Amino acid sequence: MTAKDHLLIETPSDGVRLLRLNRPDRRNALATPLLSRLARALEEAALDETIRVVVLTGDGTVFAAGADIRELAASGPDDAPHGPRQEAWDRIRDCPKPLIAAVEGWCLGAGCELLMCCDLSVAGEGARFGQPESSLGIMPGAGGTATLPRLVGRQLAMRMVLTGEMIDTARAVEAGLVGEAVPAGQALDRALDLARTIAGRAPVALRMAKASVRAAFDLPHGDHLLFERRRFLSLLGTGDKQEGVAAFLEKRKPVWQGR
Incomplete structure (x- = not known):
């Protein structure tokens, strides 16, 4: 499968673009080619006057379980501070149209950082959120120490980053990391409802x-x-x-x- 196949693009209703992460064999690991493809899809949606809001999701068992470990293994301290991966993150954050995340299952590491790029979010009960990078001898590098404390506060961010402990959907909503909890399996339907409401605005x-x-x-x-x-x-x-x-x-x- 190519990076193009790893992102499925749909238009489920007027004004709404749906982007599905599609690397089930790698738990939707966010390799740089996939991040770049996602950035390009968001830019295409931004230029399309018929699209007013974008929904981003994974599948019923995982949103995104983190970065691609095989890609990480080949990385080193001489990598450019602002190379293709960081450029893709910047382009994702720069999406000018409302971006809604629909989360089921694991939302870890880079997956949690991708969630934090979104403007609104819905998560099914049973989803899990975390920044486990320290177990690999590294730290978050795309918002896990910069954006997470701004959303959930210093203490919870420190706990998630330093211990690698995951939090559940209820805690994520309470802390402000996620906007709304729904029964397991209903996150996408609810996110699409929100998207249709927003698509009806100016x-x-x-x-x-x-x-x-x-x-x-x-x-x-x-x-x-x-x-x-x-x-x-x-x-x-x-x-x-x-x-x-x-x-x-x-x-x-x-x-x-x-x-």
């Missing part, structure tokens, strides 16, 4: 709102308020704003043009 507003919320990681509060206000004002000049207001006053469903 596309330009969705992109602006996502960018503004994510800026909370990077900007001081005062700077963020200005960042937010500028994007709010820019939306006042869009056709979608005019349509949204008109539809509200006329008591009808808006027809978004994405402009």
Whole structure:
């Protein structure tokens, strides 16, 4: 199988793109070719005006169990700090459209870091989340020490990273790593429900709102308020704003043009 075969691309409903990790023999291990293929698929969705939201999932037993150990074995300290793998991670994080994760089963190492790239998430009961890299003599390298503490707090992040202990879906929701828990096997259905709801909203507003919320990681509060206000004002000049207001006053469903 090629990297193309390792990512299945579907359009299950209007405005919704579904990406399925598909390396069942390797528990969806996130080798660099797969990460690069995923980055390209997200860029293609970003350029497609008919797509408004993307759902990312694995299968019923595993989201992604980590990096590809065989690839890791061939890596060394002289690898470029910003080589193809890091470039792929950056491109995934830069996806401008809402990205929803649907998780069943293992979500470990790089899989957990991929989850943290998503904007919303749904996990089935029985899913497991962790950063077990220290058992291999390494540490997380794509958000497991940088993003995880910002989501779950210092103590839980330290525990997950230093001990390698996994947490279950209920704990992940309580800590803020996952947005919603559902019965096992129902994560994808619920994520697609969320995606259809989001796909019915104004596309330009969705992109602006996502960018503004994510800026909370990077900007001081005062700077963020200005960042937010500028994007709010820019939306006042869009056709979608005019349509949204008109539809509200006329008591009808808006027809978004994405402009």
